[in-house]
Amino acid sequence: MAAHMMLLERFPAFRAAQMRLENTTLRRRETGFDAAKVKIVTIKTVVNVVYKTTEQNISDAQIKSQFKAMNKDFRATNPDKNQTPTPWKGLVSDVRLQFKLVKVTRTQTTKSGFGVDDAVKKASTGGIAPFSPKTHLNLWVCALTGGLLGYAQFPGGPEATDGVVINYRAFGTIGTAQAPFDKGRTATHEIGHYFNLRHIWGDTPDCSGSDMVADTPNCAGPNFGTPTWPVVTCNNGPNGDMFMNYMDYTDDKAMFMFTAQQVIRMQTALDTLRGGLI
Template identity: 35%
Template structure:
């Protein structure tokens, strides 16, 4: 069915693309891209992709975005400096679309295994949490635990069960710029306000040798001036040979790009981070670091790096060596291990304010889907009280109703408590087990379940 749906799109794309130079990618000559001199690979095409969207009025200018973001970043920094910001780990629900053309599931072809996908999620959690005892840990004083965790979606857009891996056979199509943007993404994207979309495919044509690129966030600007923009392309797309980690799963990977850091880098872009050198070959430093990456705690650096064999210092008149270990440089995967505190502030500002980013933090699609329904349970058969909860939440059932278990979820959709109901003592839940905030409880019986929302003060 999908193959039939895309046939017209492919024909139209071919007509529109006819006569265009294959040396152009996102409107820029590929010879002008920053390319690894050893491997010929292009680490990232996000900057060029963003500029093309801006030219086509699908993205606001860099200045508009930064003017919108700056006060929000400063507010977060002040709270961090005052040590009044609460430690809250945000969960981002992920769907990984594995795009193939009928190949068997394996790690030597584009239809990669579930295990390889999950190895990538493991790396993301290690990197964004600065997890002790993993390659994502660093002992740098300005290294930051971003306090973001990634989970695989458990509910698909239709409300059914999923493992968060969406395998799609789109046939023998060359995934060049036009086909990716006009066919692949729009045909397969899940609601980007509820799912963070990651696509894994084999690039070809003008995208050959590119590792990946991301859609940069946007401001919640005034409609008609700039933003918010609708999008059927929002997310991150990565060549399968740069996806996952051979620390966990073997198979075919690009040389030196085998630890999952392409996804870390591109998701950094999707959450508002820029390349550490700022894409402008300048050593100039000002109070906002606007000549570089808008993160004053990353050292001045005027170019990208592809390894960490030596200590580079491309701006010797400024303090510090180049931070080749930063996820937003172009270094080999084994080099990377740090986000800084200022980078964290930018990410948090984006997640709290940017369209299709802020809504991700309240999505519930990582919660277990409901496997039974409420049919057969009358409105007064089960109840909870009091609401709001001050000390204890009580579960009540009419005589003859056999309660089996309950599960409690917080506002992020995370399961915070579950229990089998074996005696009357199990019908009383202390607020100490929950904390304060908004919650949902699902109470299961022999006939089905009942769902309630409640507040703990």
């Protein structure tokens, strides 16, 4: 969330847009908005590969493998959703979004790696600017430093940096994708942020935070690896943390669901600040 916090500090208009979006989301939730009845929307998507080495210049097949994975995740057609614990099976929800690859750009750089300062999104700092970010989701695939898997810009931020950045070792399901992040779930997680989802623990370590979603239990912090259910924190027993939610930090094979209330948040973002994508 470091990139998100930096934008909030630097851009008052972004803070204001986020507040308006939260208010709209709350009103929808209170009035019983039924996200399951909205039309299915196809998001035009651009992949910007920024590479220094031949290995980092990932193949078209690897790119296609990412789209196959995340289209299943966002339509809740992923077979592993059946692993959802019984108390939450009824919450597993179809976001009614799908993604179509319309353009791939390839940019060779002299930089060995990028951080969360958006350098990969600017030609002057070794990257490439987004393609029509108001109407297209831009995904940058590159080497990221510090063990970072990816990061995203929330709705309402500057167009010049809008989109999602993914480590080339955590993109897709073949090629350079490395276990335990080789099932395409890093992109699923980060695109969740792009559509205004927060981490399920609310980004605080003491049970005081909130992801502003009513059907994800409060939890003390991120889960890692492949936990055994239940993991009880913050007095959230008997079912515990929803660590199989895409917005936790578990391994790719351990996450496999969005909830109904998370879908409302994403649909609200799409209907407002992300409306140009429709």
